Amino acid sequence: MRRRLTSWCIPLLLGAASAAWGQALQPLPPIEPPKTEQVELGKYLFFEPRLSGDGGVSCDTCHDPATGWGDGKALSTGYPGSEYFRNAQTLLNAAYYKRNYWDGRMAGSDLPTLVRDHLTEAHFMQVDGRLLAERLKQVPEYVEMFQKAFSGEPTFGRTLTAVAAFLKTITSRNAPIDRHLRGDRSALSAEAQEGLALFQGKAGCAQCHTGALLSDQKFHALGVPENPDIFADPFRHTTFRRFFRTLGAPNAENYREDPGLYGVTKEKVDWGKFRTPSLREVSRTAPYMHNGSLATLEDVVAFYDRGGGQHRNKSPLLKPLGLTAGEKRALVEFLKSLAGDPVIVERPELPDYTPRKLGQN
Amino acid sequence: MQTTRWAALLLGGLFLGVGLWTSGALGEGQRDRAIGPLPPVPVPPDNPMSPGKVELGKLLFWDTRLSGDASTSCASCHDPTLGWGTGQALSRGYPGSEHWRNSQPVLNSAYYAKLFWAGEVTSLESQAAAAATGNVAGNGDPVMMEERLRQIPEYVNQFKQVFAVEQPTIELAWQAIAAFERTLVSKAENVPFDRYAKGDQPALSPEAKRGLALFQGKAGCIQCHNGPLLSDDSYHNLGVPENALFESSPLHQITLRYQHVVRGVPEKVYRSADRDLGLYYTTKREEDRGKFRTPSLRELKYTAPYMHNGVFASLEEVIEFYGRAGGTDPNKSPLLKPLRLSDQEKKDLLAFLLSLSSDQPLIIEPPNLPDYAPMK
Numbered sequence: 219m220r221r222r223l224t225s226w227c228i229p230l231l232l233g234a235a236s237a238a239w240g241q242a243l244q245p246l247p248p249i250e251p252p253k254t255e256q257v258e259l260g261k262y263l264f265f266e267p268r269l270s271g272d273g274g275v276s277c278d279t280c281h282d283p284a285t286g287w288g289d290g291k292a293l294s295t296g297y298p299g300s301e302y303f304r305n306a307q308t309l310l311n312a313a314y315y316k317r318n319y320w321d322g323r324m325a326g327s328d329l330p331t332l333v334r335d336h337l338t339e340a341h342f343m344q345v346d347g348r349l350l351a352e353r354l355k356q357v358p359e360y361v362e363m364f365q366k367a368f369s370g371e372p373t374f375g376r377t378l379t380a381v382a383a384f385l386k387t388i389t390s391r392n393a394p395i396d397r398h399l400r401g402d403r404s405a406l407s408a409e410a411q412e413g414l415a416l417f418q419g420k421a422g423c424a425q426c427h428t429g430a431l432l433s434d435q436k437f438h439a440l441g442v443p444e445n446p447d448i449f450a451d452p453f454r455h456t457t458f459r460r461f462f463r464t465l466g467a468p469n470a471e472n473y474r475e476d477p478g479l480y481g482v483t484k485e486k487v488d489w490g491k492f493r494t495p496s497l498r499e500v501s502r503t504a505p506y507m508h509n510g511s512l513a514t515l516e517d518v519v520a521f522y523d524r525g526g527g528q529h530r531n532k533s534p535l536l537k538p539l540g541l542t543a544g545e546k547r548a549l550v551e552f553l554k555s556l557a558g559d560p561v562i563v564e565r566p567e568l569p570d571y572t573p574r575k576l577g578q579n
Numbered sequence: 580m581q582t583t584r585w586a587a588l589l590l591g592g593l594f595l596g597v598g599l600w601t602s603g604a605l606g607e608g609q610r611d612r613a614i615g616p617l618p619p620v621p622v623p624p625d626n627p628m629s630p631g632k633v634e635l636g637k638l639l640f641w642d643t644r645l646s647g648d649a650s651t652s653c654a655s656c657h658d659p660t661l662g663w664g665t666g667q668a669l670s671r672g673y674p675g676s677e678h679w680r681n682s683q684p685v686l687n688s689a690y691y692a693k694l695f696w697a698g699e700v701t702s703l704e705s706q707a708a709a710a711a712t713g714n715v716a717g718n719g720d721p722v723m724m725e726e727r728l729r730q731i732p733e734y735v736n737q738f739k740q741v742f743a744v745e746q747p748t749i750e751l752a753w754q755a756i757a758a759f760e761r762t763l764v765s766k767a768e769n770v771p772f773d774r775y776a777k778g779d780q781p782a783l784s785p786e787a788k789r790g791l792a793l794f795q796g797k798a799g800c801i802q803c804h805n806g807p808l809l810s811d812d813s814y815h816n817l818g819v820p821e822n823a824l825f826e827s828s829p830l831h832q833i834t835l836r837y838q839h840v841v842r843g844v845p846e847k848v849y850r851s852a853d854r855d856l857g858l859y860y861t862t863k864r865e866e867d868r869g870k871f872r873t874p875s876l877r878e879l880k881y882t883a884p885y886m887h888n889g890v891f892a893s894l895e896e897v898i899e900f901y902g903r904a905g906g907t908d909p910n911k912s913p914l915l916k917p918l919r920l921s922d923q924e925k926k927d928l929l930a931f932l933l934s935l936s937s938d939q940p941l942i943i944e945p946p947n948l949p950d951y952a953p954m955k
Contacts, residue, residue, distance in 0.1 A: 271718045272648045273675025299649030300723065340720035344647050349676070349714050352837045356829045452730045452951035460726040471729070471746075471954070571829035577853030579836055 241429035243418075245396040246498070249313055252383035255367035260384025262363070263377060265565050268353045270343035274298060277336070277381065280306040283563050286502030287388060292510025293447060293454065296341045301453035303445075303461070303476065305510040308503040310561060311496055313386045316435045320508040322493045323465075323482045329382035330375070337378075341457045347374035355579075359569035390498050393558035406555050413552025416545055421522065423549075425535045426494045432556065437479045437491035440536060441527025444475050445509035476509060490531050501554045515550045612806035614795075615776045616767040617877075620689045626704060626754045628761060631741040635734075636759025639752050641945050644727045645711050647718035650674055653710070653756065656682045659942045662881035663763070668822060668889025669831065676715040677830035679838060679855060681889040684882045686941060687875055689761040690808045696887040697857045698814065698872045703757035708749075714841075715834050725749040733949030765877050769937040783934055790931025793924055798901065800928075802914045803873045809935065814858045814870035817915060818906025821854050822888040855888065869910050880936035894932055898925050 263269060267276040275297060280289045287309040289295060296302035304320050312318065315326040324332045336342045337350070354360045354372035364372045367380060390396070397405035398414075406414065418424040426434045448454045462470035467481045479488035492508045506512040512521055521527070523546065526536035541549070622628055639645060643652040656670045656678070657663045663684040665671055670682035680696050688694060694706040711717035711724065728734045728747035738747040741755065767773035772791075774782035783791065794800045803811050825831050839852040842860035858867040871887045885891040891900060900906070902925065905915040920928070 268675065271675065271714070272650065272673060274648070297648060299644065299647065299727075340647070340723045344718065344720065346714040346718075346837075346841075348840045349833070349837045352833045352840065355836070356833050450953050452953060455954060456723070456726045456730050456951075459729075460720075460723045463722055463726070571833075573827050573829055574832055576826050576832065577851050579850045579852055 241434075243395070243399060243424070243428070243432065244430045245399050246311065246314065246390055246430045249386050249389065252386050253367065255363070256380045256383035257387055259360075259363040259367045260380035260382070261563060262360070262566050262568065263381050264384050264563075266568060269337055269345060269350055269377070270297070271345045272298060275343050278565070280342075281309045283561065286310070286499060286504075287561070288503050290504070292445060292505050292513075296453075296457055297344050299453075300341045300457045301451060302341055303448045303454045303458040304508050305505065307495065308499055309385060309388050310499045310502075311389050311431060313389065314431045314496070315433070315493075317493055320492045320495075321479050321482050322437060329385055330378035333378045333381045333385070334374075341461065347377075350374055350377065353571075356571045356574065357569050358572050388561055388563075390556075390558040391561065393498065394555040396558070398555070407551060409548045409551040410555045411552075412545075413548035413550070413555075416541070416549050417552055420545070421539055421541060421549055422535065422537075423497075423522070427497050432497040433494040435494065437488065437493050438533040438535070439478070439490040439492075439529045439531040440507075440521075441490075441529035441532045442492075442507045442509065442521075443511050443527055445511050448476065448509070449474060478508065487531060490529050497553060497556050499557045501557045502560075515553050516546070519546045519549050611795075611801045612811070614772075614801065614805060614809055615807055616770075616773040617687065617690065617764060617807045620761045620764055622761060623702065623704075626757060628758050629741060631737065632755050632758040633762050634759075635737045635741055636755035636757070637943070638734075638737075638946050638948060639756050640759055642948055644731075645717065645719055645724050645752065646673070647720065647723075648674060649727075651717050653685075653707070654945065656710075656716070657685045659940075662686075662878065662883070662940065664882055666883070668884050668892075669824065672715045672830070672834065673713075673718045677828065677834055678715055679825075679831060679834045680887050681884065683874065684878055685760055686763050686878045687765055687808060689764060690875070691810070691872075692812045693872050696855075696871045696874075697861060698812075699861060703760050704750075704753045707753040707756045707760075711753075715837065721749045724752070727951075728752060730951045730954060731949050732952050763941065763943075765937055765941075769939070770877070771934040771938070772931070775934070784930055786927045786930035787934045788931075789924075790927035790929065790934075793920070793928050794931055797924070798918050798920065798928055799914065799916070800876075800901070804876050809876040810873040812872065814867065814872055815912045815914070816857070816869040816871075816908050816910040817886075817900075818869070818908035818911045819871075819886045819888065819900075820890050820906055822890050825854070857887070866910060869908050876932060876935050878936045878940075880933050881940045894929055895925070898928055898932075 264277045267273050269276060280294050281287050282289060288306045292305060294302040294304065294306035307320070313329060318324040318326050318332050324335060337345050338347065351372055351374050354364070354377065360372055364370060364376055368376045370376065394405045394410070426436070426438060428434050448458055458473070459470050462473065462477070462481050465481045467477065467484060475490065477489050479491040480486070501515065504514060506515070506518050512518050519541070522536070523539045523541045525538040526532060640653045643649050643655070645652060651673055656665050658665060663686050664682040668681060670678035670680060672678040683696070689703060692701060694700050694703065700706050700709055711719045712721060725748055728749070734747050738744055738751060742751050744751065765773070767777065771782045771787070803813070803815055805811055825835055835855070836849065836852055838860070839849045844860065844863070854869070856868050858870040879885070879894065883892060885894070885897050891897045898920070901915070902918045902920050904917045905911060
């Protein structure tokens, strides 16, 4: 009886909280479905290592469906000869972001350019777009698929569009939270419902994790502990310095912490700020934070419970929460309800290069 | 015996006057530059030599970190034990690709005014940069490679000593590699022909001496292979047969089309691309289709296979090719004419060609490379 009352009250509380903190939690809106033929082609290209400079790295190398569409590592791998210095984010629901990457340096409205950045950047796949197009033209199956998807031959631009179309299909489906928000009172356990109340109340999570994506899409400094590997591992530090040099951030060789948004804006107030990630599917995407320094959801909840870390730009929204052990468990339980049915995509069997008739290009 | 001595004397005398009689005899109306020992290596004023720079350049020449995925160094395609090339018809490419041309020997490359098979660059410094960053060669990102060098304390010290800079830069790395390459030259005392040219008559066999005469006379080789480098540093179309790999190898076909794209040819040329167009990519002039820069003939004993696409496995094949006036091509050089060489003349020519190589190949052992270390 009491449980039932709680579940009735939640939506009301939710509305009140969101009035103060921004957009209410809501189910993910549908994305306008991309052209089926482009999605099908994009799926092949997603798993295609010939989209990388040395033919050894594909999108799924760091965004593996089997590890929550990330790589399950604290810091991502990067191109051979390099190591990356941030956590590979899940691609689940990536198409919903206004800004992409942890520092928001890419516009979410332009997914093909986000794909381009991954393909051509020296620390990711380091391919030349012109070479890539000629490789794809060497695969008759791809020539046919491009014809169906674009009424034309393989090009770099169409490649980006096709992968972006596929990305739009990697979205949460049937998450308990969405069933709950649509009125299914049995969708969340009692503990998860308690967690939801904490999320929007005492724990203050919804100050930043709001809206359908559970992200305000803004930038905050939390004082997340630095991952010392970025500076101790020469491969990562090399990538790190090159990255900030190419962004035009000054004096990058002396940085001993990840400056986050500062690298993009060069504003001191943005030092150490990162874009709020979505919490959807979060139970599948460990480890956590921009540098993977927190291994489990329990660690994350404990981190916020202490008011976050130490940082001169730390958000004033972070305060010690005084959560009980039971409340922490309830929060984690709620976070787990944000994961929908697993989005499994089988790796397709990739077609081989085939000799072409010389001189008929 | 008497005759041989006479012939030697005669040939020696002819050699000294080589510039006078060869071109006249061939009716080209211009003198070919005399062949002979190499002069001191030319050094550009903005990259003077120093022992420290050469030592640094040697390390960098072998350092695979000067490529995209840290897999490929200069030495990967310019292996001292393979005549400073790859020993293959077509050079290996960056992983995931195949190269489309024969890897040329680095030996004596300091004497060229134009590098790569179609003379695309004009200095060893720019050649190193182009090779390390080219997408089917080194595929390196300049800033990434530079940051890698900065992560290696020994390199930081060496750049400081050699160039008086606080941090390595990639441009200085190319300078150091070029300085090292300027030390990779044939030494006259090791090359029979050079010894002969300096007055050591027995340095050339009678066969080779007859070959020298053919080279400068009947066979007409010197029309293009002249000067101390035995290259006119100019471009000619010989009608070299195509390498059949391009008909069957997907990776070679990809690179062939890719080269047409990056070199900005008109779409019509791309659509029909079936061969390496050589100098045309640079000039876009129809008459330059299929022209390649004359390679040096020095050290060719160690640098098989031959031609821009490595299509000839042996020097005998090369001589046969020229004997029949080269191949067939609308742009073929008018300098190529049937030579009607006898079997003995072919052997003589071969003996002379072999005398242009050092007695032993110049081999340098790979150095031990310094490691990365965390930065303070």
